[in-house]
Amino acid sequence: MTLLKRIAPQLIALVALIALVSIVFPGFLSVQFIDGRLVGPVIDVVKRGAPVALLAVGMTLVIATRGIDLSVGTIMAICGAVAAAALAGGWGMAPALAAGMLTGAAAGLWNGVLVTVIGIQPFVATLILMTMGRGIAQLITEGRILTFTDPGFAWFGSGTLLGLPVPAWLWLLTGAGVALLMRRTALGLLIESIGINRRASALAGVNATVLLIAVYMASGLCAALAGIVVTADIRGADANNAGLWLELDAILAVVIGGNSLLGGRFSIIASLIGAMIIQTIDTGILLAGFPSEYNLVIKAGLVLVILVLQSPRIAAEWRLWRDSHRVDREARLEGKAR
Amino acid sequence: MTKTLMSTVAALAISATAAMAEGETVGFAQIGSESGWRAAETTLTRQQAEDRGYQLQFSDAQQKQENQIAAIRSFVAQGVDAILLAPVVATGWDSVLEEAKEAEIPVVLLDRQVDSSDDLYLTAVGSNLVHEGEVAGQWLAETVGDKECRIVELQGTTGSSPAIDRKTGFENAIKGHDNLEIVRSQTGDFTRAQGKEVMESFLQAENGGKDICALYAHNDDMAVGAIQAIKEAGLKPGTDILVVSIDAVPDLFQAMAAGEANATVELTPNMAGPAFDALEAYWKDGTMPEKFIQTESKLYTQSDDPQGEYDRRKDLGY
Numbered sequence: 001m002t003l004l005k006r007i008a009p010q011l012i013a014l015v016a017l018i019a020l021v022s023i024v025f026p027g028f029l030s031v032q033f034i035d036g037r038l039v040g041p042v043i044d045v046v047k048r049g050a051p052v053a054l055l056a057v058g059m060t061l062v063i064a065t066r067g068i069d070l071s072v073g074t075i076m077a078i079c080g081a082v083a084a085a086a087l088a089g090g091w092g093m094a095p096a097l098a099a100g101m102l103t104g105a106a107a108g109l110w111n112g113v114l115v116t117v118i119g120i121q122p123f124v125a126t127l128i129l130m131t132m133g134r135g136i137a138q139l140i141t142e143g144r145i146l147t148f149t150d151p152g153f154a155w156f157g158s159g160t161l162l163g164l165p166v167p168a169w170l171w172l173l174t175g176a177g178v179a180l181l182m183r184r185t186a187l188g189l190l191i192e193s194i195g196i197n198r199r200a201s202a203l204a205g206v207n208a209t210v211l212l213i214a215v216y217m218a219s220g221l222c223a224a225l226a227g228i229v230v231t232a233d234i235r236g237a238d239a240n241n242a243g244l245w246l247e248l249d250a251i252l253a254v255v256i257g258g259n260s261l262l263g264g265r266f267s268i269i270a271s272l273i274g275a276m277i278i279q280t281i282d283t284g285i286l287l288a289g290f291p292s293e294y295n296l297v298i299k300a301g302l303v304l305v306i307l308v309l310q311s312p313r314i315a316a317e318w319r320l321w322r323d324s325h326r327v328d329r330e331a332r333l334e335g336k337a338r
Numbered sequence: 339m340t341k342t343l344m345s346t347v348a349a350l351a352i353s354a355t356a357a358m359a360e361g362e363t364v365g366f367a368q369i370g371s372e373s374g375w376r377a378a379e380t381t382l383t384r385q386q387a388e389d390r391g392y393q394l395q396f397s398d399a400q401q402k403q404e405n406q407i408a409a410i411r412s413f414v415a416q417g418v419d420a421i422l423l424a425p426v427v428a429t430g431w432d433s434v435l436e437e438a439k440e441a442e443i444p445v446v447l448l449d450r451q452v453d454s455s456d457d458l459y460l461t462a463v464g465s466n467l468v469h470e471g472e473v474a475g476q477w478l479a480e481t482v483g484d485k486e487c488r489i490v491e492l493q494g495t496t497g498s499s500p501a502i503d504r505k506t507g508f509e510n511a512i513k514g515h516d517n518l519e520i521v522r523s524q525t526g527d528f529t530r531a532q533g534k535e536v537m538e539s540f541l542q543a544e545n546g547g548k549d550i551c552a553l554y555a556h557n558d559d560m561a562v563g564a565i566q567a568i569k570e571a572g573l574k575p576g577t578d579i580l581v582v583s584i585d586a587v588p589d590l591f592q593a594m595a596a597g598e599a600n601a602t603v604e605l606t607p608n609m610a611g612p613a614f615d616a617l618e619a620y621w622k623d624g625t626m627p628e629k630f631i632q633t634e635s636k637l638y639t640q641s642d643d644p645q646g647e648y649d650r651r652k653d654l655g656y
Contacts, residue, residue: 027542039546039571041539041542044539044542048538143372143374143377144374144377144655145530147589158566158570230531233531233534234530234531234534234562234563234566235566238530240373241527241529241531241532286524286536286539286540286543287539287542287543289522289524289543291523292493292524292525293496293497295496
């Protein structure tokens with residue numbers, strides 16, 4: 001019940017958005033079952049939203065510690081390039097996946113060490129990898145789009161499992177797994193305590209250094225998974241474009257999810273709904289058939305409306321307005337009764 | 339003393355190379371290697387120079403104008419016989435081009451233009467983006483004939499000149515064919531991933547793709563992404579939906595060989611060939627070429643040996 005109350009604003013925004021998109025594209029909610037898989041715009045949303053949703057899981061944790069991870073888009077490109085290079089080198093699927101995930105963990109470790117051991121601010125520490133990493137990815141792919149044909153690996157981007165696209169399963173399972181891990185153990189609480197006051201938490205016996213490094217590594221792993229999804233999707237590693245600017249969408253998803261950039265309490269489920277809100281906007285714009293010059297303006301406008309409606313000040317005003325009306329009405333009713 | 343000696347030797351060396359029929363030295367100020375096409379242009383320029391027996395001085399500016407200007411100055415100081423320049427931006431070239439002109443070294447612009455006065459360079463070699471779109475549109479109009487055809491278009495990056503010009507050219511070509519209609523047009527940002535995502539939404543919006551007769555993509559990468567989307571929707575690209583795009587990169591020839599793409603218009607990376615032809619005529623008797631040499635926008639279809647074209651291109655560095 002508390003969970004439902006927490007995610008109510010995001011759910012309402014998502015439902016309202018779906019209603020809006022359904023007006024401009026009436027078939028938005030129609031889903032068909034063709035050749036053993038579900039087909040429809042909504043299915044496209046949960047599939048296409050996978051990279052941002054995966055990034056949002058890791059980003060929520062990082063932001064809960066009062067940090068930020070700007071490098072996730074770049075980590076996607078590096079991990080995709082490593083996996084594609086491994087496939088091109090004839091390593092086979094499982095080693096390629098492992099290489100990609102390990103690269104993500106290593107990138108997260110790098111960020112975590114910069115933030116905790118060296119003490120660089122998270123914004124700057126992750127900015128280093130964000131700007132430098134795309135060069136690393138380009139070195140791996142030699143500036144080309146590195147293509148592969150391995151059908152097993154491609155399954156992670158365009159395969160189907162029990163009717164749903166595999167990328168959708170990946171973010172659903174990752175999100176559920178991490179959310180359970182955070183809430184069924186004390187981990188979530190410890191992360192929140194670091195975000196609220198790292199020094200006090202450390203004095204209280206929380207091993208903040210190890211936990212922070214682990215959080216950045218989790219973010220790196222989520223980014224690696226997202227990188228594998230986009231690489232598998234187009235059957236090629238595009239070092240220039242894979243994950244480009246997706247770190248911003250991931251941060252936006254976390255913010256739409258009602259999580260504070262100042263750290264502390266967080267909700268992974270709310271961030272995931274935030275990611276779906278962003279993807280619904282993107283897919284809705286494509287389906288609506290507006291000229292492409294309007295894409296970004298429409299997206300910005302809708303995000304603005306959602307964030308304004310969620311802002312605490314507007315909520316307080318609304319409550320005040322509602323209460324004053326209630327008082328008025330009760331007064332009137334009382335007047336009638338007399 | 340040593341200085342005078344050195345400069346004498348250098349002067350002798352320069353006059354010696356100039357005297358030799360095929361020993362010209364050409365400086366090439368390349369932008370960098372930001373795309374596969376650019377890498378192929380570099381490879382082909384090196385090949386062309388080698389075939390003609392030129393000495394090619396190559397400079398990679400890594401996307402920075404100041405590096406290109408420094409490279410041109412060093413070419414002028416070396417006294418090369420000609421300079422090829424692929425300008426990274428359009429403005430700010432006046433003074434360095436004047437230095438080359440004073441040293442009587444002809445400059446040929448490759449692939450992109452500059453805003454300087456046109457007497458500062460010998461000629462410019464490049465493609466006509468509008469024409470590329472026209473070639474693609476004409477192919478589709480001829481192929482479809484009188485049938486009704488609903489076309490979806492994947493545009494390049496919104497506002498970029500290739501996106502604007504290739505769209506204009508295609509629209510020019512299908513004007514007057516009332517059976518051809520662009521029903522959906524969206525940007526795919528010139529990337530495979532976006533091409534695929536946008537094509538998926540086109541397929542959703544157009545009755546699962548059954549109402550789409552042809553796809554026109556502003557570059558091959560978006561077409562390659564879209565082909566995957568069409569396949570995953572259970573349709574046959576190349577048959578159920580005709581695919582025409584621009585650039586002629588190796589991966590699209592592979593798709594054509596598999597029957598999944600129908601046509602592509604080449605943006606040739608061999609800008610150096612026409613440039614060297616113009617330079618040779620100029621060196622021989624001072625013939626001034628036209629100020630703009632338009633490269634051919636050649637159309638390739640499935641009947642043009644796509645597998646062979648793929649094999650020829652795959653090692654060019656695309």
